[in-house]
Each structure stands twice: as structure tokens, then as C-alpha cells.
Amino acid sequence: MTSPGYDARMVAESGVAKSANMTLSHEVPFADLRRWLKQKGFSSKCLIPASFTDTGRGLMATQPIKANELVISLPERCLLTTSSVLKSYIGEYIKRWKPPVSPLIALCSFLIAERYHGDTAEWSPYIKVLPKSYTCPVYFSNDIMDLLPLDVRIKAASQKEQLEELYFSSLPFFLSLQPIFAEPVDKVFTQDAVRWAWCSVNTRTVYMEHAQSNFLSQEKDVFALAPYLDLLNHRPDVQVHAGFNELSRHYEIRSVHGCKKFQQAFICYGPHDNQRLLLEYGFVASGNQHSAVYVDLGTLKLCLSETDSQLHQKLLFLKDNDFLRNLTFGVDGPSWRLMTALRLLSLEPKQYSCWKHILLGAAVSQDREDWCLHKALMLCQHLCDDNSTVLSKISQLKGGADGARLEQLCVVESLRREERAMLERSEQILKNTLLSSSPWQPNRIKNMEY
Numbered sequence: 316m317t318s319p320g321y322d323a324r325m326v327a328e329s330g331v332a333k334s335a336n337m338t339l340s341h342e343v344p345f346a347d348l349r350r351w352l353k354q355k356g357f358s359s360k361c362l363i364p365a366s367f368t369d370t371g372r373g374l375m376a377t378q379p380i381k382a383n384e385l386v387i388s389l390p391e392r393c394l395l396t397t398s399s400v401l402k403s404y405i406g407e408y409i410k411r412w413k414p415p416v417s418p419l420i421a422l423c424s425f426l427i428a429e430r431y432h433g434d435t436a437e438w439s440p441y442i443k444v445l446p447k448s449y450t451c452p453v454y455f456s457n458d459i460m461d462l463l464p465l466d467v468r469i470k471a472a473s474q475k476e477q478l479e480e481l482y483f484s485s486l487p488f489f490l491s492l493q494p495i496f497a498e499p500v501d502k503v504f505t506q507d508a509v510r511w512a513w514c515s516v517n518t519r520t521v522y523m524e525h526a527q528s529n530f531l532s533q534e535k536d537v538f539a540l541a542p543y544l545d546l547l548n549h550r551p552d553v554q555v556h557a558g559f560n561e562l563s564r565h566y567e568i569r570s571v572h573g574c575k576k577f578q579q580a581f582i583c584y585g586p587h588d589n590q591r592l593l594l595e596y597g598f599v600a601s602g603n604q605h606s607a608v609y610v611d612l613g614t615l616k617l618c619l620s621e622t623d624s625q626l627h628q629k630l631l632f633l634k635d636n637d638f639l640r641n642l643t644f645g646v647d648g649p650s651w652r653l654m655t656a657l658r659l660l661s662l663e664p665k666q667y668s669c670w671k672h673i674l675l676g677a678a679v680s681q682d683r684e685d686w687c688l689h690k691a692l693m694l695c696q697h698l699c700d701d702n703s704t705v706l707s708k709i710s711q712l713k714g715g716a717d718g719a720r721l722e723q724l725c726v727v728e729s730l731r732r733e734e735r736a737m738l739e740r741s742e743q744i745l746k747n748t749l750l751s752s753s754p755w756q757p758n759r760i761k762n763m764e765y
């Protein structure tokens with residue numbers, strides 16, 4: 316796993332949901348959760364669970380929340396951390412196990428055990444409102460993985476491998492938990508159960524540092540599951556201040572700009588682009604200002620000429636200078652990094668001496684600039700075509716899909732749609748720039764010798 320859910324440094328606030336319709340607080344699982352949390356010292360009058368047409372389940376403000384006001388304040392007793400796990404019936408097994416298990420495995424094991432114990436489990440009111448399944452790529456079948464952009468696909472495949480490795484390496488520990496269960500433990504700690512618990516931790520934990528326990532491995536122990544608070548959805552453009560208050564011993568979220576009555580209260584999980592949101596949280600935010608479309612090396616090579624005798628050297632030079640990564644198209648056109656990489660690739664053999672200057676932002680000549688703009692346009696159109704092909708494939712697959720598979724297809728479709736919108740904007744910007752290409756200004760390359 317790469318990161319905990321949303322962290323203490325993230326800034327959150329409330330935002331406007333397109334439409335907030337169905338409140339859920341009257342439904343039994345939520346009523347039970349609120350009652351259970353009340354016994355632990357938490358109640359929230361200003362936020363109630365609701366189902367929103369654009370984001371699904373979230374929390375709605377029942378009264379205006381003013382700027383800088385607390386949105387939610389959850390007592391330490393309500394937080395599920397590794398300390399709660401070590402104090403529980405599973406604690407003695409964890410303490411005995413050598414080499415120690417990771418904080419992540421401790422939390423996952425507890426979630427699985429509590430889910431197994433149903434109504435009799437202490438954390439049952441919380442477990443019951445957790446999603447039964449997730450739309451994160453670790454749930455995707457191979458044909459859905461193939462619909463992802465290449466770099467996301469690679470990261471998603473690696474996540475799947477890590478999860479599988481985590482499962483198999485933890486099996487001996489899981490087997491040691493047999494005395495806690497009436498059923499054979501391998502029927503409880505299945506790969507599917509571990510995937511569910513892993514996604515619950517990955518998509519829902521807040522960042523909270525704890526003292527490192529000697530009973531756990533030395534991986535950073537920064538997870539806390541925060542019932543109710545974890546019903547808050549993400550919006551990239553909102554701001555909150557969130558973190559554990561050592562004085563009040565509550566996990567607090569304070570809104571920066573406030574939230575209107577009957578609107579969805581949002582937080583921001585971090586400045587994540589849509590690819591990261593999909594990988595870590597299984598959703599995509601529309602109009603996400605942190606998002607971009609990535610150009611991988613294979614795609615970049617499509618616009619390069621094999622006849623360039625320096626191509627190999629140029630790619631090596633770009634790689635050594637970390638210029639083959641993060642080459643993107645965004646709503647405001649191709650990124651500076653992409654144009655810089657193209658500028659270097661555009662050079663004639665005799666321009667060898669200005670390679671370094673190019674990386675510092677210099678340009679060479681009008682014809683090389685035009686070459687770059689044309690290549691950028693070519694790349695953009697290639698990515699656009701690829702997106703359209705995938706979108707029609709998704710639309711076909713959606714016809715025969717339902718349930719979890721349909722939800723997964725919809726998430727990939729949203730990612731592809733968002734990317735296509737950015738590419739279309741980029742394409743337009745590039746076309747306009749080419750049309751209005753201004754005369755070459757030689758002072759842009761003064762001091763360059765070649």
C-alpha cells in the first residue's frame with residue numbers, strides 16, 4: 316500500500332453537492348452506528364449520512380457550518396487503531412507472533428475477525444456500515460485492467476501483486492488465529508477477505524501517528540479508522556484542517572470556508588490526480604485540477620523518427636535528467652516538461668552543444684518550436700483516439716454488465732472521460748498556438764552557442 320487514506324496535513328472544507336437527496340440516518344445500520352458512537356462520547360447533530368446522486372454515500376450538513384468551525388470531532392475512544400487491536404482478543408496472538416506483523420496486517424486481521432463475529436463483535440455497528448466491496452483496481456478482472464491507461468495499469472498490476480504477496484506472507488500468522496474461530500481459519504482469512512480489509516484501511520483511514528509498538532513490525536504506524544468521520548467524501552478544491560488534537564484527544568476536522576445547510580460536507584484527501592484517486596480510493600473526481608494525462612515512453616516514441624542517429628543518446632540524456640517522467644497534457648495544454656523533452660528531441664545533430672540549455676528552458680529556432688508543437692499535437696491526437704477506442708469498448712462491455720463489474724466499468728469510464736476532456740482542451744490549445752505562431756524571437760536563445 317502506498318499511502319494511508321487522507322492525512323492530517325490535508326486541508327478540508329465543505330462543498331456543494333450537485334444534489335443531496337436521500338438521507339440515510341433513519342436506516343437501521345446508521346441509527347445503530349450513531350447510538351453506539353453516542354455511548355463512546357460522540358454525537359453529531361450537524362452532519363447526517365445521506366446518499367448523493369453524484370458521489371454516493373456521504374455526510375450532509377443539517378445546519379450551516381461557518382468558516383473555521385469544527386465540522387466533526389471524534390473522541391479517541393471511537394478511533395480504531397493498532398492500540399485498540401493490541402488490547403482486543405486478537406492482541407495476545409499478535410504479541411506472540413514472531414517476526415512481528417505489520418500495523419496494516421494487525422488492523423486488517425481485526426477487521427476480518429470482527430466481520431466474522433457479526434452482531435457479537437464489539438465493532439459490529441461500524442463493520443456493518445463499511446462497503447461490502449470496493450471499486451479499487453485490486454478488484455478489477457484482467458479485461459477491465461486492460462481498459463486503464465498504461466501507467467495506471469502498471470501501478471494497478473503491481474498493487475495486485477503486493478496484495479497477493481501480503482496475503483501469502485501473512486498466511487502463517489492468520490493460521491495461528493484458529494482458536495478464535497469456530498470455522499477453519501483459511502475459510503475466514505480468504506484472499507477476498509484480505510482484499511476487502513486492505514481496501515477498507517486504504518480508502519478510509521485517517522493519518523495519525525502513534526508510538527511504535529514493540530509487538531508490531533517497524534513499518535510506520537499511521538492508520539486510524541474513524542467511524543462516521545470516514546463517511547466524508549473528497550473534493551479536490553475544498554480546504555479543511557484535520558488532525559488529532561493532543562489536548563482534547565479528539566480527531567478534529569475544521570472547515571476553512573464553511574458549508575451551507577443541506578449540502579454535502581466534503582474534505583480533501585490530498586492534492587491527488589485522478590489516476591491516484593482511482594488507484595488508492597476507487598473513484599475519480601470530475602474537473603480535478605490536479606489531474607493530467609500522462610505520456611508514456613512508448614507513446615512518446617510514436618512521434619520520433621528512427622532515422623535520428625542521436626535518438627538513443629537523447630532519450631538517455633532525458634532519462635538521466637529525469638525528463639522521461641511526468642510528461643503530461645492538462646486542461647491548459649501540454650506541460651512544460653513535455654514541451655522541454657520534445658524540444659530536446661527536436662534538435663539537429665549540430666545542435667548537440669545546447670542540450671543542457673534546453674533543459675533549463677531555452678528554445679532554439681522557430682522551425683524547431685513548430686516541430687515540437689506538431690509532435691505534441693500528434694501525441695495528443697493519438698491519446699485522444701486511444702481514449703475514444705477504449706470508451707466505445709467500455710460502452711459495449713457495460714451493456715452486458717451489472718453489479719460490481721458495472722461499477723468498475725463506470726469508474727474506468729469516468730477516468731477516460733475526464734482524460735478525453737483534458738486532451739480535447741489541449742488539442743484546441745495546440746491548434747490555436749500553431750495558427751497564431753508568432754515570429755521567432757532570437758533573443759530567447761541569447762548566450763547559447765552551437
Ligand SMILES: C[S@@+](CC[C@H](N)C(=O)[O-])C[C@H]1O[C@@H](n2cnc3c(N)ncnc32)[C@H](O)[C@@H]1O
Nearest residue numbers: 370372373518519545546547548549596597598
Ligand atoms: C472515506 S470513504 C467516504 C465515504 C464513502 N462514500 C462511503 O460510502 O462510505 C472514501 C470512499 O468514498 C468514495 N468517494 C469519496 N469521495 C468521492 C467522490 N468525490 N466521488 C465519488 N466517490 C467518492 C470512494 O469510494 C472512496 O474510496
